Amino acid sequence: MIADIGYGLNSLAYLVLLLLLLTVRKSGLAKYLLMLATMATLAWSLSMLSVLRGPMTLNWLLTADAGKQLVWLLFIASCLRDDFTDIWQVLKQPVTGFILLPPLVTLIAPAILPVDPSLRYLANTILALEALILLEVMFRQTGGNQWAFKPLVLYLGATQLFEFVTYANATMVDQIEVGYIAARGFIYLLLMPLLIVAIRRIKHWGVDIFISRDVVLHSSLLLVAGAYLFVMAMIGYVINYLGGSWGATVQIILIALSLVLLATLVLSNAFRTKIKVFITKHFFANQYDYRVEWVKLTKALSSPSSDPATVYQHALEGVLNAIGYDTGRLVKVINGKWEQVATVNAPALSPGEQQTLTALAPYCEQTSWLIDIEEFQNKPFTYNGLTLDRQLIEDCAFQLALPFFRDEKVWGFALLKAVDREDVSLNWEVRDYLTAVTDQVATFVYHHEAARAVAENAQFAAFNRMSAFVLHDLKNVLAQIDLILANADKHKHNPEFIEDTFETLHHTKARMDKMLRQLTEKKVDEARRDEAHLLSKLIQHVIDNRCQSYKPVPVLQSQEESAVVVDPEKLSNVMYHLISNAQQATSDNGRVEVVLYVDAINKRQLVLIEDDGCGMDQEFINHRLFTPFDTTKGNAGMGIGAYDAKNYMESIGGNLSVQSEPGKGSCFTLTFPLT
Numbered sequence: 001m002i003a004d005i006g007y008g009l010n011s012l013a014y015l016v017l018l019l020l021l022l023t024v025r026k027s028g029l030a031k032y033l034l035m036l037a038t039m040a041t042l043a044w045s046l047s048m049l050s051v052l053r054g055p056m057t058l059n060w061l062l063t064a065d066a067g068k069q070l071v072w073l074l075f076i077a078s079c080l081r082d083d084f085t086d087i088w089q090v091l092k093q094p095v096t097g098f099i100l101l102p103p104l105v106t107l108i109a110p111a112i113l114p115v116d117p118s119l120r121y122l123a124n125t126i127l128a129l130e131a132l133i134l135l136e137v138m139f140r141q142t143g144g145n146q147w148a149f150k151p152l153v154l155y156l157g158a159t160q161l162f163e164f165v166t167y168a169n170a171t172m173v174d175q176i177e178v179g180y181i182a183a184r185g186f187i188y189l190l191l192m193p194l195l196i197v198a199i200r201r202i203k204h205w206g207v208d209i210f211i212s213r214d215v216v217l218h219s220s221l222l223l224v225a226g227a228y229l230f231v232m233a234m235i236g237y238v239i240n241y242l243g244g245s246w247g248a249t250v251q252i253i254l255i256a257l258s259l260v261l262l263a264t265l266v267l268s269n270a271f272r273t274k275i276k277v278f279i280t281k282h283f284f285a286n287q288y289d290y291r292v293e294w295v296k297l298t299k300a301l302s303s304p305s306s307d308p309a310t311v312y313q314h315a316l317e318g319v320l321n322a323i324g325y326d327t328g329r330l331v332k333v334i335n336g337k338w339e340q341v342a343t344v345n346a347p348a349l350s351p352g353e354q355q356t357l358t359a360l361a362p363y364c365e366q367t368s369w370l371i372d373i374e375e376f377q378n379k380p381f382t383y384n385g386l387t388l389d390r391q392l393i394e395d396c397a398f399q400l401a402l403p404f405f406r407d408e409k410v411w412g413f414a415l416l417k418a419v420d421r422e423d424v425s426l427n428w429e430v431r432d433y434l435t436a437v438t439d440q441v442a443t444f445v446y447h448h449e450a451a452r453a454v455a456e457n458a459q460f461a462a463f464n465r466m467s468a469f470v471l472h473d474l475k476n477v478l479a480q481i482d483l484i485l486a487n488a489d490k491h492k493h494n495p496e497f498i499e500d501t502f503e504t505l506h507h508t509k510a511r512m513d514k515m516l517r518q519l520t521e522k523k524v525d526e527a528r529r530d531e532a533h534l535l536s537k538l539i540q541h542v543i544d545n546r547c548q549s550y551k552p553v554p555v556l557q558s559q560e561e562s563a564v565v566v567d568p569e570k571l572s573n574v575m576y577h578l579i580s581n582a583q584q585a586t587s588d589n590g591r592v593e594v595v596l597y598v599d600a601i602n603k604r605q606l607v608l609i610e611d612d613g614c615g616m617d618q619e620f621i622n623h624r625l626f627t628p629f630d631t632t633k634g635n636a637g638m639g640i641g642a643y644d645a646k647n648y649m650e651s652i653g654g655n656l657s658v659q660s661e662p663g664k665g666s667c668f669t670l671t672f673p674l675t
Contacts, residue, residue, distance in 0.1 A: 003185060006185025007048040007049050008049060011046050017038050017195075018035065033074065036071055036075070037072055040071035041071075041188070044064050044065070047064050048185065058176070062110075062120045062124060066103055066124060066127065067107060069106075069124070069127045070103035072156065074096075076131065077090055080134070099134065102127055106123040118171060118174050121170040125164060125167040125168050125171055129164055132157060135157050149198065151195070151197040152198035155191050155192075158187075158191050301318050308452065309622075309623075311445060312342035312445065313330075314444075315330060315342065316414060319402065319414045319416065320344060320416060322433075322437045323434070325421070326344070326420060327345045327416070327417045327418070327419050328346060328414060329344075329414075330342040330414055331413050333361070333411065335650060335653055338357050346417070347397055359388055364401075368403075370431055370435065371400070372400055372426045374423065375426060399418065529567050529569070533568060535561060535571075539607070546576050546580075552583065552586055552592050557594070563675060566652065566672070574648055577645060579594065582609055582613065582666065585611060585666065586612060586613035586614075587613070591611065594607065606671055607672070608667055614662070614663065615663055615664050616660040617662050625642050625658065626643050649670060
């Protein structure tokens with residue numbers, strides 16, 4: 001009776017697994033061999049039921065065990081390499097023949113020749129030992145995938161070790177211990193979850209069994225209900241034992257309570273949810289050790305650097321380490337566009353992903369929810385009110401989208417994905433944990449951004465103070481020069497005075513004029529006078545009046561243009577700086593061109609400043625070109641022009657980008673939104 005219960009439950013479990021495998025749409029060798037092994041184990045378990053085929057004979061027991069071992073050894077042989085695509089590739093390997101020869105001999109030999117049972121015990125012992133050896137070989141050669149294969153090795157290793165002990169003992173005493181045979185059904189049943197975990201973990205098998213949490217919850221609640229009914233039965237037994245028989249009143253009360261509780265557990269969604277959260281909170285250990293995780297996050301965010309790229313990178317790594325993921329991106333919204341500011345083992349943001357994030361941002365602002373793309377695909381009703389393009393989200397290279405909020409608006413997202421580990425599910429604990437993590441990381445990022453803004457303002461304030469002192473000194477010098485010129489008549493007959501004074505005046509005045517011009521052009525104007533203008537007129541005025549004294553002389557080509565809203569004086573300073581930089585980077589016989597055209601599709605006015613000068617490398621563009629007060633001109637420049645140009649373009653809703661290559665020139669592209 002006990003053996004039949006164990007084998008019966010085991011048969012039911014493997015039947016459910018077989019049905020789940022049949023629902024998997026992906027085809028492949030792993031799926032078919034898993035189905036074959038599952039069917040073999042199901043048939044083996046059914047054959048052990050005495051209620052189906054009567055008392056078991058020794059010959060049938062040994063034959064059934066050898067048949068089951070044959071199928072599982074074939075499955076292990078297919079796992080020794082991950083490039084098998086069909087069964088024939090597995091069978092034609094010489095090593096497969098050596099693996100399958102012992103179980104085939106064990107099966108066929110007793111049908112042809114009389115074989116002593118002790119030899120058959122020994123043969124089955126050898127089969128179990130062979131499986132254990134192959135499992136060790138398979139586990140050692142999995143390399144970085146040992147985490148994924150570990151549950152499979154534990155499942156097969158435990159079952160094969162039990163088979164080995166069973167038949168090794170039978171070989172020694174020349175008799176099979178009935179207790180071992182009776183326990184096998186329960187052993188296989190208890191170890192089966194390891195096989196399911198292995199199927200979920202080993203990605204290249206292509207088998208993805210999905211069991212919803214609702215099914216697990218209902219199963220758990222039905223188990224609780226069954227336990228309750230069992231308690232009711234025990235109470236009835238006690239009453240019967242003490243009182244001789246149940247009273248009608250007691251029977252009615254207990255049956256009514258049982259039915260009400262069962263109906264409540266099955267029908268009440270709110271009640272089930274409360275029970276689930278209560279049990280998880282109070283009877284299970286937390287998924288994360290928050291003290292350890294918080295210390296680890298604090299260390300990850302302890303960055304002494306104020307460089308934005310480093311700050312963003314540390315912020316992303318802090319979020320990744322918080323849940324053990326290995327791939328991610330940090331994206332930030334700038335003027336309505338998503339810009340990737342940090343990445344770890346992830347590709348660039350695709351147009352489809354940008355559209356998905358644009359759709360996610362309003363939903364996250366309303367709900368403050370963390371988004372699991374895979375959960376949305378499987379259970380979209382969880383995210384009530386969220387609508388996403390199915391085709392776009394299938395192409396998304398991330399699983400989790402964690403929003404960062406600033407002033408109740410989405411500042412950006414951390415886009416995370418697991419490659420070499422199991423995906424994290426967003427249950428109540430993980431959501432609370434990641435919300436706290438993103439809040440902490442967001443505070444870290446905002447602090448550095450604010451500190452950087454304060455530092456830049458302080459630099460500009462220092463620059464303004466410096467400008468005031470320099471201008472004061474320049475005026476004094478010019479006053480002295482004017483005085484010398486005024487007294488020149490008195491000493492104009494002194495050749496040495498004339499030669500010395502006018503040579504000094506010539507060089508000094510030229511230098512002072514240049515410094516004054518540079519300082520004036522870098523002066524920050526607080527008020528702007530924005531008006532609609534045609535850019536060609538403004539740019540031509542800059543070329544004619546401010547750039548003619550340098551070579552090569554810029555050439556303006558206006559292919560197509562439309563009026564844009566700008567501050568004429570500010571734009572003139574921006575254009576002069578970029579054009580003069582192009583002239584300085586280009587030889588006298590080189591080329592500097594300014595090209596205007598309209599991007600009608602995106603409703604933008606584009607201005608391209610192209611030269612064939614010395615160019616810049618990507619490292620300089622990324623880290624120095626737009627950094628204020630970082631200049632390659634020594635004392636001749638303050639390093640503010642490119643920074644000021646980029647800030648101005650972004651302040652009017654436009655953009656400034658650059659493409660350059662050392663030795664081949666540069667192209668600055670200014671994008672203006674059309675009115």
